[in-house]
Amino acid sequence: MSTLIPQSTSKEATFKNEVTTKFDLYNSLFLTLPFYQVKKTGLALPYFFDHCEEGINNNIRPDEIIESFFSQQNNRTSLKESNDLLFRFIQYIERQVVLFDAVEDAAFTKLKTGEEASSLSVLMNQAVEDDELYKKIQQCLQEFKLRLVFTAHPTQFYPSTVLGIVTDLTDAIKVNDVNAINLLLQQLGKTPFFNKKKPTPIDEAISLNWYLENILYQTASDVHKNLEQSFKLNLSNHSLIELGFWPGGDRDGNPFVTSETTKYVSSFLRQALFRCYYRDFKSMKRRITFNGVAEPMAILEKMIYENAYSTAQDVTDIKEALLQKLRKIKDVLITHHDALFTGIVDDMIWKVKLFGCHFASLDIRQDSRILRTLFKDCVSHPQLQSGLNANYFELSEAEKIAAIPLNTADFTAFADFSDLGKDALEVIRLIKDMQQNNGKRACHRFIISNCQKASDVLQLVQLFLWSGWQMDEMDIDFVPLFETIDDLHEADEIMESLYQHPVYQKHLERRKNRQVIMLGFSDSTKDGGYLMANYSLYNAKANLTNVSRNNNIDLAFFDGRGGPPARGGGKTHRFYASFGKDVANKQIQITVQGQTISSHYGTFESSTNNMEQLIHAGITSALNKQEYATMNAEEKLLFKDMATVSYHSFVNLRNNPLFLKFLEVQSPLKMLSEINISSRPVKRNSDAELKLEDLRAISFVTSWGQLKQNIPGYYGVGSALQSAKDAGKWQQAKDLYKSSGFFKTVIDNCMMSMTKADFRLTAYLADDETFGNFWKILKHEFDLTQSLILELSDTKILMEKYPIEHESILVREKIVLPLVIIQRYAIIKSLEKNISESDKNIYNKLILRTLYGIVNAARNSA
Numbered sequence: 075m076s077t078l079i080p081q082s083t084s085k086e087a088t089f090k091n092e093v094t095t096k097f098d099l100y101n102s103l104f105l106t107l108p109f110y111q112v113k114k115t116g117l118a119l120p121y122f123f124d125h126c127e128e129g130i131n132n133n134i135r136p137d138e139i140i141e142s143f144f145s146q147q148n149n150r151t152s153l154k155e156s157n158d159l160l161f162r163f164i165q166y167i168e169r170q171v172v173l174f175d176a177v178e179d180a181a182f183t184k185l186k187t188g189e190e191a192s193s194l195s196v197l198m199n200q201a202v203e204d205d206e207l208y209k210k211i212q213q214c215l216q217e218f219k220l221r222l223v224f225t226a227h228p229t230q231f232y233p234s235t236v237l238g239i240v241t242d243l244t245d246a247i248k249v250n251d252v253n254a255i256n257l258l259l260q261q262l263g264k265t266p267f268f269n270k271k272k273p274t275p276i277d278e279a280i281s282l283n284w285y286l287e288n289i290l291y292q293t294a295s296d297v298h299k300n301l302e303q304s305f306k307l308n309l310s311n312h313s314l315i316e317l318g319f320w321p322g323g324d325r326d327g328n329p330f331v332t333s334e335t336t337k338y339v340s341s342f343l344r345q346a347l348f349r350c351y352y353r354d355f356k357s358m359k360r361r362i363t364f365n366g367v368a369e370p371m372a373i374l375e376k377m378i379y380e381n382a383y384s385t386a387q388d389v390t391d392i393k394e395a396l397l398q399k400l401r402k403i404k405d406v407l408i409t410h411h412d413a414l415f416t417g418i419v420d421d422m423i424w425k426v427k428l429f430g431c432h433f434a435s436l437d438i439r440q441d442s443r444i445l446r447t448l449f450k451d452c453v454s455h456p457q458l459q460s461g462l463n464a465n466y467f468e469l470s471e472a473e474k475i476a477a478i479p480l481n482t483a484d485f486t487a488f489a490d491f492s493d494l495g496k497d498a499l500e501v502i503r504l505i506k507d508m509q510q511n512n513g514k515r516a517c518h519r520f521i522i523s524n525c526q527k528a529s530d531v532l533q534l535v536q537l538f539l540w541s542g543w544q545m546d547e548m549d550i551d552f553v554p555l556f557e558t559i560d561d562l563h564e565a566d567e568i569m570e571s572l573y574q575h576p577v578y579q580k581h582l583e584r585r586k587n588r589q590v591i592m593l594g595f596s597d598s599t600k601d602g603g604y605l606m607a608n609y610s611l612y613n614a615k616a617n618l619t620n621v622s623r624n625n626n627i628d629l630a631f632f633d634g635r636g637g638p639p640a641r642g643g644g645k646t647h648r649f650y651a652s653f654g655k656d657v658a659n660k661q662i663q664i665t666v667q668g669q670t671i672s673s674h675y676g677t678f679e680s681s682t683n684n685m686e687q688l689i690h691a692g693i694t695s696a697l698n699k700q701e702y703a704t705m706n707a708e709e710k711l712l713f714k715d716m717a718t719v720s721y722h723s724f725v726n727l728r729n730n731p732l733f734l735k736f737l738e739v740q741s742p743l744k745m746l747s748e749i750n751i752s753s754r755p756v757k758r759n760s761d762a763e764l765k766l767e768d769l770r771a772i773s774f775v776t777s778w779g780q781l782k783q784n785i786p787g788y789y790g791v792g793s794a795l796q797s798a799k800d801a802g803k804w805q806q807a808k809d810l811y812k813s814s815g816f817f818k819t820v821i822d823n824c825m826m827s828m829t830k831a832d833f834r835l836t837a838y839l840a841d842d843e844t845f846g847n848f849w850k851i852l853k854h855e856f857d858l859t860q861s862l863i864l865e866l867s868d869t870k871i872l873m874e875k876y877p878i879e880h881e882s883i884l885v886r887e888k889i890v891l892p893l894v895i896i897q898r899y900a901i902i903k904s905l906e907k908n909i910s911e912s913d914k915n916i917y918n919k920l921i922l923r924t925l926y927g928i929v930n931a932a933r934n935s936a
């Protein structure tokens with residue numbers, strides 16, 4: 075009789091065979107990497123790993139772990155020699171992280187869970203045999219859209235040269251080509267990981283374009299084509315998949331993004347796309363050599379080549395012209411050549427239909443405070459007949475909404491305005507040129523960060539009208555971004571005011587009564603803690619859906635999600651699959667940031683899988699969740715009560731006078747401004763004193779991640795669960811975890827954050843004169859949360875139900891443990907009194923170098 079192997083055990087065995095064992099095998103090749111004194115480094119590193127692990131298990135301070143290691147090295151006497159070896163250890167471990175990424179990516183198809191591997195394909199197979207299901211999915215896809223928006227947020231550390239090596243290394247590992255792996259590891263050893271200077275916004279756009287050209291150009295087209303063909307969709311101008319792009323368009327808090335930057339990036343996105351078209355055309359030309367196609371092939375080649383390599387500025391939207399030539403070629407093949415090689419032509423037709431003349435839609439974003447100042451400058455300018463009285467800015471919000479004239483002008487006398495003001499007016503004019511040159515899809519969204527009033531939107535509409543635009547030609551989505559807990563609470567009232575405005579109503583009518591609203595996960599977590607952020611976002615979605623439906627508005631949410639659960643990441647598709655009829659979910663629009671870009675869209679397999687998972691989530695919600703709300707009234711009240719307790723717990727922590735000081739002193743927060751990974755400052759108002767409200771959520775979450783405490787991903791959850799227990803509602807909380815897909819995903823993602831935490835690394839701070847009690851507060855909430863979450867989920871260890879993800883995190887944390895200990899050591903030494911300036915510089919460099927590897931190893935930590 076055969077013995078049934080538990081599913082989790084089987085998954086763990088697969089992970090061990092396909093990832094851990096292979097990583098250990100190929101890791102031995104690092105002994106030959108061409109580093110300075112690499113053989114000595116390679117021989118010493120295993121001992122250093124063991125020493126670090128033993129030290130942390132025995133509760134030894136990080137500085138004592140490092141110092142005791144070197145005290146055992148008889149041939150190393152000077153501090154310089156010791157620090158040099160630490161730098162070489164860092165260099166070595168950084169590349170071990172890359173190797174582990176490649177090994178794990180190579181095993182992707184074997185590691186996928188049953189849910190991930192089969193969800194969309196199984197549903198499609200079921201639909202083939204079930205005519206009613208087929209028609210329901212067909213109807214759903216007529217309205218559904220997945221929009222992936224790639225951002226330049228500073229959490230992706232690998233340059234394109236390293237990404238190329240990772241791709242080739244992954245391919246070599248798939249077929250166990252040891253010689254190729256050895257050569258690629260040697261190449262990796264000689265390839266710089268980091269920029270010598272900070273990248274410009276244009277550099278960021280070029281770097282991010284690597285994923286568009288090398289991965290998504292093919293995978294987005296394939297997924298779209300597969301669905302459209304399988305369900306015989308007649309989508310006309312509707313696309314199931316769209317790509318958005320922020321580098322070069324997002325100027326919120328980044329003074330280095332200008333209208334010239336935007337213009338350059340737009341041109342680059344066009345040329346990059348046509349380079350891909352030309353690459354495909356050359357392959358097509360090798361096969362289509364028949365009579366009757368020479369003329370359209372020659373015209374097509376000329377059109378594509380000129381747009382790929384010419385620097386001419388007078389370009390136009392030639393999407394339909396391209397499709398006309400391709401279809402003519404296809405017709406000739408069908409009519410005269412037995413349809414030979416029509417598949418090649420079809421592949422290119424799909425791509426042109428999907429991408430047009432612009433690889434991705436360039437979103438423009440600016441902070442409401444900048445736009446308010448600009449509006450004030452315009453109103454007060456003597457050459458602009460604004461139609462507004464001088465007392466406009468003293469009016470109430472309702473009076474402002476009524477007073478904004480929404481009149482037209484061609485105002486150009488803004489040369490003396492601030493740089494940010496001039497940029498905003500210039501880019502408003504530039505959008506019109508971008509649409510004329512590349513099609514309206516090239517740039518049609520202006521996002522207002524920190525939107526707090528309906529007048530923030532209407533004033534931006536007025537700025538467009540004062541910049542030469544006419545209302546009836548304004549093919550623009552004005553997208554309010556609600557970020558803080560208070561703004562999320564007020565969002566539905568703000569949108570009600572907009573929907574009732576007669577001129578804005580007409581604008582929406584011209585846009586088929588469609589409104590996009592962006593919600594920010596990161597800042598709401600920084601503002602109110604993890605549980606309250608998730609509750610507030612769900613509640614805001616429900617309220618905004620209700621007010622939009624009452625006004626006959628077709629609402630789409632655009633979610634600003636980062637990599638880690640604290641910034642809206644984690645098992646993202648499960649959030650969307652859980653939404654019921656109370657949340658508009660016809661479209662899934664999300665930002666893809668930092669490491670999530672490489673981990674989710676860095677290979678053909680992962681890119682295809684993640685798009686299919688999100689599409690499947692949208693279909694699942696549409697098919698199975700539309701009879702009921704996401705939560706019933708009782709469940710929602712329980713969630714709200716727990717979120718409120720969590721909020722007060724987090725706010726009490728945030729108001730602790732040591733909160734920001736702890737981050738500044740004990741984490742690499744100040745160092746983040748010195749790493750050459752982003753053109754964007756660590757905080758808004760970069761010249762001002764550090765304030766929590768100005769600190770970017772990315773920097774906030776990254777700093778806690780470097781501390782291995784991950785406070786934004788769980789703090790307050792334990793207090794909330796304890797309150798439910800104390801109120802006699804523990805069974806209801808357990809039932810909520812089992813029955814609500816949304817709440818379950820919130821808790822499961824919280825477990826992911828906690829799995830990546832390790833308080834042993836900062837345990838020495840419990841005795842610190844300044845921070846001792848503060849550290850104990852953090853540790854108490856961690857222990858409470860862990861205990862109650864395990865009880866809530868009926869598990870014995872965190873992430874027990876996700877064994878592959880759990881094992882992956884444990885291996886990654888083990889790889890970077892020495893980096894974290896080196897960082898703690900350097901921070902401790904840099905805080906010593908009477909330290910010399912030269913020594914402090916060395917310790918700061920150690921902190922900086924460890925930062926890269928720690929973030930990269932976690933894949934979604936920032």
